[in-house]
Amino acid sequence: MTDRAPTPAEIRRWRRYLADERAEAAVYRDLAAKRDGEERAILLALAEAEARHEAHWVALLGEHAHGVPAVSLRTRLLAPLARRFGSVFVLALAQRAESRSPYAADAHATPAMAADERIHGEVVRGLAARGRQRLSGTFRAAVFGANDGLVSNLALVMGIGAAGLGPGTVLLTGLAGLLAGALSMGAGEYVSVRSQRELLDASTPDPEAHTALPHLDVDANELALVYRARGMSEEDAVAHARSILADYDPVAAAARAAEAGAEQHEAIGSAWGAALSSFAFFASGAIIPVVPYLLGAEGLTAVVAAAVLVGIALLITGAIVGVLSGASPLKRALRQLAIGYGAAAATYLLGLAFGTTIA
Structure with a gap:
């Protein structure tokens, strides 16, 4: 300078x-x-x-x-x-x-x-x-639910619309897709998170196991076997087990066990929370492509309006994911938009092909 x-x-x-x-x-x-x-x-x-x-x-x-x-x-x-x-x-x-x-x-x-x-x-x-x-479980379900609703129902509505079917049929199809998809997402997310929690519970140390420590034979010290089973060498396991027995505090041990279990469950989230989030967010995404038909739009006008509304929603959800992940909101938004429009374009072209064949 x-x-x-x-x-x-x-x-x-x-x-x-x-x-x-x-x-x-x-x-x-x-x-x-x-x-x-x-x-x-x-x-x-x-x-x-x-x-x-x-x-x-x-x-x-x-x-x-x-x-x-x-x-x-x-x-x-x-x-x-x-x-x-x-x-x-x-x-x-x-x-x-x-x-x-x-x-x-x-x-x-x-x-x-x-x-x-x-x-x-x-x-x-x-x-x-x-x-x-803390957000990972419910937020994952919410984002996936909203995007699945947006993309799948837009693809469904555009495919049916391109086939030349009437607006009433397209509307009924869109609403059926909304309900079926929301129920499927909610049930799938509940089973997924619940199963993951049960697997963790099966692998998590028994929170009451520490109550046996005061009664162990210090010389035999079978506690060392626990640490060897978790991957420690024999020498390290014996040393660690002896230190645990020497400094055993039942209150502190119980608190540590409870905290460890709570942290694992918090990282996964609630099964019901994930299920309800998936249902609600899928439905909130899936209703957007149907809105033009609910308002009485028909034909190409309804298709374009649905695509524009979904595009805006995809940009917003993509940007939110980008912000929360510390990445570029613009890149994430454009990625979501490209994926959604790609799927919708495929079904739209398929609908045009079927419509031409039927005609």
Whole structure:
């Protein structure tokens, strides 16, 4: 860097950096207000780091630091979301914002600032991981349900419509597809999650097994066999078993067993929650292609309207998945759109072929 006066382009860029640093610090403070313990301390430390970056740009800008411009739309959305929700959704947005930092390619940002931003992304990723784990079961069912409803019923409606059948037949077919698909998704998701929980229960250590520890023969120490069965070497298993027996606390052991079981079940989610989410979201997706026919549209007009409505919904669901996964919302949205329209186009062409044959 030199002592020359900054150019107008540099001033605009630095002012944008300053605004974003202040906004991101506010997001972390708002998130910290909804947390306690270690998570709160981590978020406040992130806010302090952003304040250091803010000071760097203030020093460079000097008198130009006053009246900074509005922040980018992405960053501007974070603060109110943090205040209102304080959830994994906000952490995912913050993670993406940190990962897109331009400091590594900007000569006016210090190497320490660029390194900070990269590490901040990993810190936020770690904070968001717990919330993503809690969401994994029900959220997976919701996203899959909505997308299956959108794509399968659009494909069904377009195929039947292209075959030349009347709007009443298309409407009835679409509603039947909605109900059949929603019931199938809900039942399938219930069986899937329930079976997974039962398999975990069969593999999870007995939460009452610790009550036998005080009565074990320390010299024979059959507890070591448990750890050997779980993959430890004989020497390590014996040493670990002896340490367990020496420090055995029945209250703490019971708490650890209960916590381990709860964490496993929390990661999978509730079978009923997954089933109801699948049913509801499949139905909410599947109703969209039927809406034009419910409103009295016919022929090509109804087909185009259904395709447009479903396309908008696919873009939205794809963007949400992108945000929550820390990936590009635009890429995920376009991927969802391409998959949905590809399936619908295949059935539409098939319907045209059948319609021509019947005619």
